[in-house]
Amino acid sequence: LVSGSLEAAQMTSRAPRTRTATIRDVAEMADVSVATVSRMFNASGPVSDDARRRIHRAARRLRYAPNEAARSLITRRSSVLGVLLPDLYGEFFSEVIRGIDSGARRHGYHVLVSGAHNDRSQIEAALRAMRGRVDGLIVMSPDIDAATLKANLASGVPVVLLNCDPAGRGIDALNIDNAAGAYAMTRHLLSLGHERIAFIRGAEGNVDAAERLEGYRAALREAGAEHHDAWEPCGGFTESGGHAAALTLLRCRPRPRAVFAANDAMAIGALSAFHDAGVVVPDEIAVAGFDDIPTARFTSPPLSSVHVPIAALGERAIERVIHAITKKNRHKRHRELVPVTLVVRRSCGAPTQ
């Protein structure tokens, strides 16, 4: 009974705000029809200055905000873009998201993220859950195939594949120019006179990892340089993986003169392993990475790397989805390669810098 009366008191004290205001409330208070209110909020038709003023005042007093669910029910668009992520690789991931977010904001979209999908069933579940909540989708899960995508997507939702195997035709794809980057870095290492160059591979089954490996091999092949399978340990894209791989490499005979890691995290792990083993970089062994994450310029020695405009990648992806949403018909689907550049610092033993 006591609690009952307390409740009643509370109800009374804040009675006017018991329900969030609707367009109808605003219309009533401003003494116009809901249609007029709607027209004003969407700039979708003429509204007299007088009505405009009254509506504005009423809306502010009622703290009115349109119900987005109702809007998108009739509009058939949510202004939300979905982003499907793989297991996240530290700084690389955070940069991509930053780019995606800023791009989306600039175009008036929101971002719905869903990360850490390992197996296929999880991806399918995420895909289904996004259905109907998003106007477009950016997919970054390397191991998804076009068929799965099509099967679990609401037909008509534009998709852009980011860093995925673009094998499935008919889907927009955006990729880093991994092969060219790895090729260029390997050539650079070769040009420095390092003959025996090892490579620390990225995650198994990852497209970026595979393409980078390919670029490395192509450069070596072309130069007719020495090469052994043992010089290609896998580091899984993590610092600890790179550390372990570097230790393996140290035991190789002949020992490689340079180590090119498929990403910076692994290169950092390798740097630490060499340091602990008392092997001096770059004098005894040169090191290079891929991605050029912010930390790269602050390792000891500073890390040479292949610069990837990570945030720009995210922004570009956003632009592609939005383009697909806007001009849904007759826009050609194609693969786009984002160019990379070499950043030479001290870890690779180049004379300058």
Place this chain on the structure above:
Amino acid sequence: LVSGSLEAAQMTSRAPRTRTATIRDVAEMADVSVATVSRMFNASGPVSDDARRRIHRAARRLRYAPNEAARSLITRRSSVLGVLLPDLYGEFFSEVIRGIDSGARRHGYHVLVSGAHNDRSQIEAALRAMRGRVDGLIVMSPDIDAATLKANLASGVPVVLLNCDPAGRGIDALNIDNAAGAYAMTRHLLSLGHERIAFIRGAEGNVDAAERLEGYRAALREAGAEHHDAWEPCGGFTESGGHAAALTLLRCRPRPRAVFAANDAMAIGALSAFHDAGVVVPDEIAVAGFDDIPTARFTSPPLSSVHVPIAALGERAIERVIHAITKKNRHKRHRELVPVTLVVRRSCGAPTQ
């Protein structure tokens, strides 16, 4: 005319999928009422095995997925949680998001992110845009005040402040135990015999930065250790800021014997500065950081740091919002401190390890 007939042909070939299926289509094909279909999908009432089978089949053939907009219009919930982020600090940020995402997923929620808000008006815009699209909110913008929050939020949307100034009463807050962590690390440095300890401050106006500074000062004061204002340069939480601050410190007389950075990124910048200057860590100067990001164990020398369970922080935040959503009434709003631990590696010159 030609194009007209082409169009017609296309329409014919894919006529059945011209419009995404609704619950009504499923009901018709399964020869039941929409109510029965709804009951089955929401497990909100009895459905005979026979009907169940037919509905299931129809839904699959039609590739039916409920329209979320319509659902949340009537249900008044979207199963979406909003996350408001500040400018993003690399790895720290990506770890938090990972925790948030995994926590949300486990509870059947989606995550709508919105990042990089600097000034107040941007925050307000983001807040307003989230209105009505989210069931709850996690706010990580340090410079937002409770009043702004209340003014721009739909009333009734639960909020959890993450790493923000919890000054505003009546709002849930989750904070790292910054003071205790900084205090403990400073004590540790002191116990190692380092008398002159400098501190690289984080971003201006950031709560974490302020609390960490406070912990450092408290320990120094308590020990009666030497202290100069010049020993507290600001590094803005970035690697390059830490680098610059370290250079400043090197010019101090007397020169500090240890440097405690308010986060690991700055500590890494400092490490690099000392290395370049030929100052050996930890022999000539000890270094310690805060956060214990993954990279910390791979710097040279490995970085001593205050370990923050970053991902766990995100998960905990999710649990708090969801709790608030579920038992909206009578749940006490309070501040919660996440405990931190000391991780001693080689950079601080401790004898072991």
Place this chain on the structure above:
DNA sequence: TTGTAGGCGTTATCAG
């Protein structure tokens, strides 16, 4: 166990 019908809050199409 099932079906009917009345909203949920907006937008959009018409007449005025």
Place this chain on the structure above:
DNA sequence: CTGATAACGCCTACAA
């Protein structure tokens, strides 16, 4: 310039 009013797709009493 303005106002009725019909959707949008779904949930949920209530009745059968």
